[in-house]
Amino acid sequence: MSKKLTLRTEDYSAWYNELVVKADLAENSGVRGCMVIKPYGYAIWEKMQAELDKMFKETGHTNAYFPLFVPKSMFEAEEKNAEGFAKECAIVTHYRLKTDETKPGKLIVDPNAKLEEELIVRPTSEAIIWSTYKGWVQSYRDLPLLINQWANVVRWEMRTRLFLRTAEFLWQEGHTAHATKQEALDETVQMMNVYADFAENFMAIPVVKGVKTETERFAGADETFCIEALMQDGKALQAGTSHFLGQNFAKAFDVKFANAEGKQEHVWGTSWGVSTRLMGALVMTHSDDNGLVLPPNLAPIQVVIVPIFKTDEELERISAVANDLVAQFKKLNISVKFDNRTTQKPGFKFAEWELKGVPVRIAIGPKDLENGTFEVARRDTLSKEVKPAEGIVSYIQDLLEQIQNDLFQRALDYRNAHITKVETFEEFKDVLENKTGFISAHWDGTPETEEKIKELTKATIRCIPLDSVEEEGKCVFTGKASTKRVLFAKAY
């Protein structure tokens, strides 16, 4: 298989699909719409998980685990939520296969093993979790419940793409229960901020914090907060959502508590999640035509050392130096690989580690041994320089931090350059067609206008940014009065 990718300018979508497979992140499986996350891709996901898990625990949350299946009657209890997910869910109807009498070695569904009630494979867990919370909450002393779950969920998407939209995906879903509306709202905002912090400071992905319109809101929520990122092709990607559920699920599942005065009240809820979709955001924020570019925080291998040698004796001398470097990096918790394969040439190795996004490459040849130098290459800028061996380890340590910061700054500059204020629908369409990116425009606040604009341009309202200032304006489509700009974009 060639390691070369289609150029982004030629076909961004082909570039993405090829990169995900060739960089060993994921591949399509023999199961419609379901992906295999390969070891290298999963190692990146594990780093995301570890950091998020730490952030959740630091904000007082604990993990738990709830069932994969939701009985149909439980699923339909919160009507809006059920309606939102009913059209794309996997349904278990039987619990046994039996031998096909007509075809030896083949199995068929046993018609005598039909379930009394169908089970929905969870597309999200509000129903099963709130039906459990009913048993956990009696008094205000039992609140808040601050629980997170790492799990797989299934949404029967018809058109799937690796990481971005798959029938099964991995995610975390936080589900909290509170005594007051304000506390639940605070939690919702807090978790949006945790996600923004994670995206920007750990993944180096700049995001806009905002609120969804009613149309784009989570089914069953009173308000959905989100973080929105901008991909290199000018399309937006929703990177995380945090929902204020009001008392909707508490009412659907009859979850009440006795307040300090002994009066029964319904509980207030939130839910929030990010998923393996973030892997797609990662790829489309930083990578280039040579392959993956990884922020050092997320790189399973942060530094690769490649020996340049002709003879065994040369390799031996280089190895002594390399192994010493490896030991020094490990002490600093910098993950490092000495690629001393003798079956591959340096050029092959350079291309392979570039494709896989290793942030820093050190090459060592006989000349370097003589001169006391190393060749240091940055993956993000594809630049090379020769550095003295003296102080190399602390230089690389600083460089990794520099790369992390530079990647964020570069993405931020790109994103900021792709937020365009428009006043007319002509401008609106022009930006969409030529410049792409986010469009900051006035909107009359009606779902009808939102729908009409979507029909005409495929652009949707990504969010009402939290930092949107009050200003007098006119809806870009209807010309009706508006007091705030919202962000439109085509989106993944």
Next chain:
Amino acid sequence: MSKKLTLRTEDYSAWYNELVVKADLAENSGVRGCMVIKPYGYAIWEKMQAELDKMFKETGHTNAYFPLFVPKSMFEAEEKNAEGFAKECAIVTHYRLKTDETKPGKLIVDPNAKLEEELIVRPTSEAIIWSTYKGWVQSYRDLPLLINQWANVVRWEMRTRLFLRTAEFLWQEGHTAHATKQEALDETVQMMNVYADFAENFMAIPVVKGVKTETERFAGADETFCIEALMQDGKALQAGTSHFLGQNFAKAFDVKFANAEGKQEHVWGTSWGVSTRLMGALVMTHSDDNGLVLPPNLAPIQVVIVPIFKTDEELERISAVANDLVAQFKKLNISVKFDNRTTQKPGFKFAEWELKGVPVRIAIGPKDLENGTFEVARRDTLSKEVKPAEGIVSYIQDLLEQIQNDLFQRALDYRNAHITKVETFEEFKDVLENKTGFISAHWDGTPETEEKIKELTKATIRCIPLDSVEEEGKCVFTGKASTKRVLFAKAY
């Protein structure tokens, strides 16, 4: 809800069920056979996961993720495996619900959304993984594949019990592929040893390492290695298995590689797993009539500090001392909780932390402040002593290690005292009825005898221990010649 448990001598099974719920480990859900793992129980499982994951990575394995669903045609490819799991699997047949026209707010399965091919919810992942490995292996250079997955699986058990037997459970499943039979066999044995090391040195659960008989072997394996533990009620519990799959799955899924001479050969495989069942083993190895007893390695809270006070002023003075202790423990990575609730009395707190198995309790009252002492209580022995404040932290650090060791030694003594050699079937039945535990007996090696003994006594062959010595003997049931003793027991 009363915190008191049924006594073990009265009804061991009721004691177990009550303990699991009251100690906040897990509870039954609204979904038949599926459990909710509660935050406290999940925190223990996370400690197991972290340690196992470290051990897997130290032995060269990486994590990946494969689909939840297995198409029926893929599921049936390895016939023995399919036959073994066909009778207890959840089957997805439809992908959409629709509104029930006759009942507003209700949903029904949309008959127009029937899948072309049914999907089996994975009961184990050999089929989906080997169908993937086919694409990953061409040459001997691609081998070995050393991959692990943390996942949920579903087996449609009719009689379920929390942790021990649930329709859905969490586990890890390792799936490796090798160029030679010997390498695959070595891997199988290595992972059995990793499990034994983990069970004994981390969970303080002594285990017997052995091989399963053909009858008890994993469906699709050529050989199953296992670790078997003994519970307090004299019943055995299979705590982990490691399977040598031969070339069975490679042949079923046509996974071949070119060896160094360029000749095509089928790949050799292994798979190995432990599950949330280990939570059940943990409870039934160490706990007592007062509740859970946790080895310090697995305790989410290792030390609890309970203030004994009458006035706010007393609490304040005690808190100053307690907070200082907390800071010191945290520096040593000892997890500690200062239970300064004013809504509960010390006696209530003592009972609660006993129920939850916190290994060490420190009580501090005004007298202690005067005398410069603490009352230190061990959960495992229920013993108390007054210790000087001087050096308390390093004393507790040593004590935690002592408790970990003592728990293992106590369980080992019990287990060793419950391995009984018998020569006759009368003795065999007598041990089962009165002494219980493992029975070491000669067996003629036939599945028929094994089956007959099971019918008559409900005891099965747990394993042929690896350390079983060659000796001349006669089958305890048929009197036929035998050269090795095997271990029988009633089992969970």
